[in-house]
Amino acid sequence: MTEPSTLLVEMRGITKSFQGIKANDQVDLQLKRGEVLALLGENGAGKSTLMNVLSGIYLPDSGTIDIDGKRLSFGSPHDAIAAGIGMVHQHFMLVPSQTVWENMVLGLPELPQVLPKAKIISDIRDISQQYGLDVDPEAIIWQLSIGEQQRVEILKSLYRKAQVLILDEPTAVLTPQEAKNLFHTVKRMTKEGRGVIFISHKLDEVMEISDNVMVLRKGKLVGIVDTKGSSKEKIAEMMVGRRVNLELDKKDIVPGKIVLSLSQANALSDRGLKALNDVSLELREGQILGLAGVAGNGQTELCQVMAGLRKMTSGKLFLNEVEVTDLPPRKLIDSGVRYIPADRKGTGMVSNMDVRENSTLKRYWRSPVAKGMLIDWKAVLKHAMGIVKDFNVDTPSVETPVRNLSGGNIQKLMLGRELSDVPKVLIAMNPTWGLDVAATRFVREQLLEEREKGAAIFLISEDLDELLSLSDRMAVIYRGKIMGMIEDPNTFGIERIGMMMAGTRIEDAGGAI
């Protein structure tokens, strides 16, 4: 028996273009046995492209991949799986109506006609015990929580004897405790000589879990650094290309009166399931209320209810002590309620329309843009130019379709549009998701500035660090229910917040301070 080579993955000179734009440009990647390699870069830097090349989904224009010293043929997911590459996508690739064990064997070559169910299940049990991945093999996927589904995805890769596990932003859907468990699993896997590629935007967890950090920018490899010998600031600088100050200047403000209040709200999701369960919240002038929770626990529906975009089955919404329940959404917009949705391209913008046309989406019916039945396009142009200038939107012109802008610039444009009327209430969901370090900082500063101007802000984020650094108060949501109101988030303790995110009420999580 020969010793396995210590170099597990070697990608050399990978280039991949889409429509003439190089998503990867001569990128090299090396992963050793037992190594956790963090892959960093803003959205569009080419991380996903590189990983899709590795897992055989994309056919690159040039380059080579060696797994364990053996050349891998390109563009075949089957060959990649056979060579030991396993990828856990952000959006899971599971069949919701089937059981865990059925999903495990799905797509395996050379399956017998009659599945040896008992053996498969006992194999799965063995692996889950070995790695601390607690899942019932006979459970049906749709009944599992997001965290459990992720464990199934990891199990699936291990069941297929993956030597290399690619995790694409795995903690975005996890509570802090679940993330900790995931890190244990990752460590156990690397101890056995497997390699893990870890994609993330969160610098804190990258510092915690990775051995090396590899940074991509605009499709090119910026550099690889040893995590221990580096710092958050240094890595951020690599990502952006210049020095960035990560500290925020948050002033002490005495909050004012209640502006928006939601009382006993119940609402259904698009699929008709109960999404909100007796939610009551109050937003005050000059105060940021943060909302923590694992993705998909009713946050989107809550935002929509507060912005008047989703009907409640019961409950009341008040704006400045006047009831506005069931009022048309435009009435709320006219009263100064602004909403920055998480789904920028899908909900917040009209991708095929240009910057100018998008800039007027929330004001085309009001003076000075509206002239009776007509739109004064000169006024729109002036407004759009103003946003582009004040919010540093990097666009070739205001006639450029929004789909051609980067994620960060789309977000700046949206922020500019929503903030241009000095909102009284601002609801922002994952406002910095996928943005680079500089754009993230810019967005956070804008939120703090609105707070100083007296806006009542509701901030929903999957990034606990972001919530802790911006919020004055914090609520935690779990399965559409508020688990408790945290009056001083920074002294409350992240472990207790994590317990609440997993469904523990604040009284049982050690009580309010």
Add this chain to the structure above:
Amino acid sequence: MRLKTQKRLNQPIWLEIAIPVGGLVMAFLVSGVFLTAMGVSPMEAYREMYYSAFGDSYGLSECMVKAIPLAMAAIAVTLSFKMLIWNIGAEGQIFMGAIAAAAAARYFPSDNHVLMLFSMGSLAILAGGLWAAFAGYLKARWNVNEIITTLMMNYIAIHLMDYFVYGPWRDPASLGFPMTAPFPQSARLMEMGWGRVHSGIILAAILIFMAWWVFKMTRWGYEIRVIGENPKAATFAGIDYVKNVVVVMFISGAIAGLAGMTEVAGLQGRLQHGFSGGFGYTAIIVAWLSRLNPIAIALVAFLMGGLLVGGESLQIVMGLPIASTLVVQGCILFFILAGEFFRRYRIVIAKEDV
């Protein structure tokens, strides 16, 4: 060697000309084979088609006569297509407009030209509009597929008209032909002194300009475009989707209804079986070929009129059966529409062993 399709980043100007021209050449080649098999010289047939449509003033006037209802109906469907509501029912709405116009002439006759045309037009607008708005309401309220409803309602409208012209409204003097008595002179659109071209041409021109202006300048046009491009963003901006779907479908149907009224009051002077000849369907092709651009619709409707006129003369002069002229027309449409693919994609040869 492997062929791959690749999305084009932009459309160069030469392509915009090369593709329709290339499509026409391909169509003439393929239908040439067909015509030869029929024992007809293709060159002669094409020359006949061209000269009958564009060769003299009368030919051009006939193209215009066909272009009037085509352009109006194309504007009608464009309005709904812009917001991704697929009104396939312009044909039925044309019929409803024509029935309503005939009813006005029959039951509320007036010697006053203006009053008569006004009542015919209003009833046609109402009939076509409500016919389409019904499908729009089903779509907006319960998400009933409007393609199915508008298409099915076409058959209802066509048979409804047949009921009238075969039954209670049949002209006793028509010797059994399914048609109503001729409208009184006050119910006829003016002639323009150019072949059979009638004042419906003015109406069509106004509608084309109005559509262009509405989309470009008005708040409502902006709302329609936002709904069409991204309904979620429209809701997010507080645009009332349900209301707009019903309103747009009403106006779309109203314009188609007006086209039906124009056709019977301008050209035929009576209601008769099969008066439309499928204008409502051809208008969908006109709208697509124009890429929903109202100004382009004017040109495309005229050219499409030429294709119809040329096809008719093939039957008369060359003695070809109607089915074979439909084959020639079908070929031309097929290749021009197929050209769309090459406008958006290009074929590249994939490099081996990367």
